[in-house]
Amino acid sequence: MTGDANLRDDGTGGAIAAALLDWYDRHARDLPWRAPPGTPAMDPYRVWLSEVMLQQTTVAAVRGYFERFTARWPTVQALAAADEAEVMAAWAGLGYYARARNLIACARAVAAAGGFPTTREGLAVLPGVGPYTSAAIAAIAFDRPETVVDGNVERVVARLFAVQTPLPGAKRELTALAATLTPTHRPGDFAQAMMDLGATICTPRSPACGICPLIHACAARAAGIAAELPRRAPKTARPRREGVAWVALSPEAVLLERRPQRGLLGGTLAFPSSGWDGSDHPPPLAADWDERGEVRHVFTHFELRLRVLTAPLAGNPARGEIVPRDGFDPGALTGLMRKVWALAAPEGGDA
DNA sequence: AACGCGTGGCT
DNA sequence: TAGCCAAGCGT
Secondary structure, three states: OOOOOOOOOOOHHHHHHHHHHHHHHHHOOOOOOOOOOOOOOOOHHHHHHHHHHOOOOOHHHHHHHHHHHHHHOOOHHHHHOOOHHHHHHHHOOOOOOHHHHHHHHHHHHHHHHOOOOOOHHHHOOOOOOOHHHHHHHHHHHHOOOOOOOOHHHHHHHHHHOOOOOOEOOOHHHHHHHHHHHOOOOOHHHHHHHHHHHHHHOOOOOOOOHHHOOOHHHOHHHHHOOHHHOOOEOOOOOOOEEEEEEEEEEOOOEEEEEEOOOOOOOOOOEEOOEEOOOOOOOOOOOOOOOEEEEEEEEEOOOOEEEEEEEEEEOOOOOOOOEEEEHHHOOHHHOOHHHHHHHHHHOOOOOOO
């Protein structure tokens, strides 16, 4: 139960791993995709699915999606056989939709190969599986001593070693330092412990150093600069874009379209729109459009103000697809398009 | 090597 | 309110 077994005998690294694993045994968060501390290997499908969902996404946001996905598609074979539009609809609202497209491609490649690769190098070839995710699956699902470096680990390591180099340039340096800490025993628990520590104690703004299991090893704490690390290069301002969304509807149907596979909101279901994403379209329908208000939405690299117009759905639209109202689920829309629907819908948002 | 890519919670 | 940040990847 304690972290005293098979420690590396190279001094600091082993002692830090031991202290962290001991803390993890007592304080590991209870998460739907996680086995109890000490469990040697976890189902690679669940590890992969959760890790892809967690890319740049909070635990709170992922929980429900993970439960729904695993209930509906319990195995990678089931997911590989799923209809693409159904997977996109199930992913809708979670963001970064290239992940959903890569998820399908990855599931099909894995199912065709008869299972997941068991090494970091083999995993890193899969679509949507990069340096972080390949190391995480190798460590957590296959008990390999790989070093997992996400935003939490970068912060914890920058503080432990008082690294002053600003991110993202410090990435290589921090990865090398993190590797000196990785134990050969329980590498998956160690990786998850580092991320739990970063998420709950070694937090960005005001770290709870008073209850940190690594306080005696932390150079930044000793220097009184823990909250200032990691340093980051200044960010560029976020520009504002403007556009229009057209919602054509009748009592029986709504006009929707599938966005191009690549690019912004690629492959998702949307109302026809223009002027904000590089496109320049006329309205999909010649009509007397009614102004319903403005939606505000913040993307990673720009802020959007989208005017929402409605009109009766009649005649032959120049683009889009006429979808029956009883076959239209607003839950299958992205966050942005849900806001558009909330303004346009006759009864405050439900289909 | 930068940049494009969503969304929501917290301060 | 406006900014910051989150279990990153692909190009």
